[in-house]
Amino acid sequence: MIEKFRKLSLENQLFISFLSISVCMLLLSLSITLSFNLTRQKKEIDKNLMGISSYIASMDHVVDMLTIGYPTEEARLELDSVHEHFSDLNLIVIYDTHGLRFYHTNRQETGETLVGGEETAILSGSRPYITTGFGTHGPQRRAFHAITAEDGTIIGFVMASVFTTYISEQAKALLPTYLVVAFITFLASILLSHGIVRILCSSLMGHHPQELLELYLRQDTVLNAMTEGIIASDRNGTVIFANQTVRSFLESGTPAVGSSIKKLFPDTAFESILAAGTPVPARNVQLMNHSLICSELPIGTSPDIQGVLTLFNDRSEVEALSDELSGARSMLDTLRAFNHEFLNKLHVILGYLQTGHTEQAIAFITNSSLVSSQAIRQTADCLRVSRICALVIGKMMHAAELGIRLFVTPDSRCTNKDLLLPMEPYITIVGNLLENAIEELAACSKDIKEITLGIYMNDACTIITCEDTGRGIRPDLLPHIFDLGISSKGENRGTGLYLIHQITALQGGEITIDTEEGEGTCITFTYMRKEPG
Numbered sequence: 001m002i003e004k005f006r007k008l009s010l011e012n013q014l015f016i017s018f019l020s021i022s023v024c025m026l027l028l029s030l031s032i033t034l035s036f037n038l039t040r041q042k043k044e045i046d047k048n049l050m051g052i053s054s055y056i057a058s059m060d061h062v063v064d065m066l067t068i069g070y071p072t073e074e075a076r077l078e079l080d081s082v083h084e085h086f087s088d089l090n091l092i093v094i095y096d097t098h099g100l101r102f103y104h105t106n107r108q109e110t111g112e113t114l115v116g117g118e119e120t121a122i123l124s125g126s127r128p129y130i131t132t133g134f135g136t137h138g139p140q141r142r143a144f145h146a147i148t149a150e151d152g153t154i155i156g157f158v159m160a161s162v163f164t165t166y167i168s169e170q171a172k173a174l175l176p177t178y179l180v181v182a183f184i185t186f187l188a189s190i191l192l193s194h195g196i197v198r199i200l201c202s203s204l205m206g207h208h209p210q211e212l213l214e215l216y217l218r219q220d221t222v223l224n225a226m227t228e229g230i231i232a233s234d235r236n237g238t239v240i241f242a243n244q245t246v247r248s249f250l251e252s253g254t255p256a257v258g259s260s261i262k263k264l265f266p267d268t269a270f271e272s273i274l275a276a277g278t279p280v281p282a283r284n285v286q287l288m289n290h291s292l293i294c295s296e297l298p299i300g301t302s303p304d305i306q307g308v309l310t311l312f313n314d315r316s317e318v319e320a321l322s323d324e325l326s327g328a329r330s331m332l333d334t335l336r337a338f339n340h341e342f343l344n345k346l347h348v349i350l351g352y353l354q355t356g357h358t359e360q361a362i363a364f365i366t367n368s369s370l371v372s373s374q375a376i377r378q379t380a381d382c383l384r385v386s387r388i389c390a391l392v393i394g395k396m397m398h399a400a401e402l403g404i405r406l407f408v409t410p411d412s413r414c415t416n417k418d419l420l421l422p423m424e425p426y427i428t429i430v431g432n433l434l435e436n437a438i439e440e441l442a443a444c445s446k447d448i449k450e451i452t453l454g455i456y457m458n459d460a461c462t463i464i465t466c467e468d469t470g471r472g473i474r475p476d477l478l479p480h481i482f483d484l485g486i487s488s489k490g491e492n493r494g495t496g497l498y499l500i501h502q503i504t505a506l507q508g509g510e511i512t513i514d515t516e517e518g519e520g521t522c523i524t525f526t527y528m529r530k531e532p533g
């Protein structure tokens with residue numbers, strides 16, 4: 001039955017629901033009314049029984065009849081008149097204190113006694129009462145009332161009865177009226193339910209409820225599938241919608257819909273947006289220990305703003321996209337530089353061939369193979385700052401011409417957002433470190449000539465390392481290596497490390513040298529972000 005109901009259209013479900021509610025209310029109201037009327041009727045009958053029995057007990061002829069000890073015609077006629085006058089009364093019976101019957105409505109014989117036992121209490125001086133007893137005519141409602149002499153002595157009692165079948169007939173007499181009322185009300189419920197559904201459909205801008213339900217379910221599915229967090233709040237700041245992404249940001253058990261936007265998101269610009277009607281651009285925020293990028297937009301136009309729409313994006317994802325875009329741009333710049341450098345190499349090779357220097361051309365081509373396209377792509381992928389990347393690739397080309405292999409560590413990371421210093425210090429440090437290493441390896445006669453560059457950046461620290469396989473720094477030069485004019489490569493040199501040392505001292509960084517004579521040198525530049533204040 002439930003499955004069949006679910007298969008019905010929403011309009012039919014609404015109609016059946018409204019009709020069911022109306023019918024239930026109808027049945028409930030009719031049941032309560034019928035029960036109330038039956039109870040009231042029963043109380044009315046009991047009240048009449050008590051009144052009639054009290055009246056009969058006070059009749060003079062009845063008292064005289066019991067006083068003299070035998071039935072009298074005057075009492076019989078008066079009691080018959082009472083019975084005829086009260087049509088609702090079925091039986092009137094008079095007994096003396098010994099249970100001897102002096103009058104009976106349907107039986108005029110005397111001399112019979114009552115053996116039911118219900119009269120014991122009234123003969124003992126009890127107040128008048130009503131019981132439900134059983135006689136020859138079935139169940140009865142019986143009212144007992146004592147009959148007293150002038151001195152107050154109980155000389156008998158009266159029992160006035162109504163058959164319960166009579167009460168049932170009275171109740172059945174009410175049923176046709178209630179059935180007619182129920183039928184009319186049921187028809188009215190059908191018309192009313194149909195009218196409500198029609199009014200509801202006409203107020204939905206031409207959409208049927210089923211269409212709106214399907215539209216809502218599709219939109220709800222789409223909004224919950226979005227990776228962006230969405231919160232919609234009304235003019236009072238109460239959240240009226242929050243998608244699944246937002247709920248995943250909240251602590252377990254924290255309700256979203258129905259809560260205050262200020263409680264969920266204390267940094268909201270809700271009030272200023274309502275006042276000015278202008279959106280708040282993307283900014284970095286914290287929501288339940290999540291680092292997010294938040295944008296807030298007014299819902300509607302001023303002055304009829306209905307609320308505020310708050311959008312959240314995972315900061316790490318946005319930064320990854322930004323990093324990808326920066327990498328693509330860096331790659332493009334790198335390819336342009338590589339293309340320019342490649343043309344230059346072709347010209348050099350062409351010159352060698354035209355002048356007959358074949359061996360030099362072969363050597364030049366062999367050294368150029370030290371810089372592969374894969375190394376170029378890896379460098380561009382690691383170093384997302386175009387100027388630094390172009391500088392390193394240029395040094396790669398220069399080193400290759402000298403038979404030196406220069407490569408960047410695969411875990412290097414360099415992006416614009418992580419630059420803690422201006423661009424020029426980075427260019428000076430990286431350029432001089434690489435140039436020093438190239439000159440050192442070009443001057444020595446070692447078989448393996450390699451330079452390893454590592455650049456590691458984040459928002460708190462920058463580390464730049466340059467390691468070569470050269471001859472190392474002599475121990476006697478090491479204490480003065482940062483002095484101007486001091487170099488292991490001969491006279492009129494020693495400017496590069498001096499400039500690096502000057503920048504390090506000016507910016508508050510640190511530079512260390514790890515060298516071993518005959519094995520090589522590793523120079524490391526470290527800079528930590530300075531906290532304001």
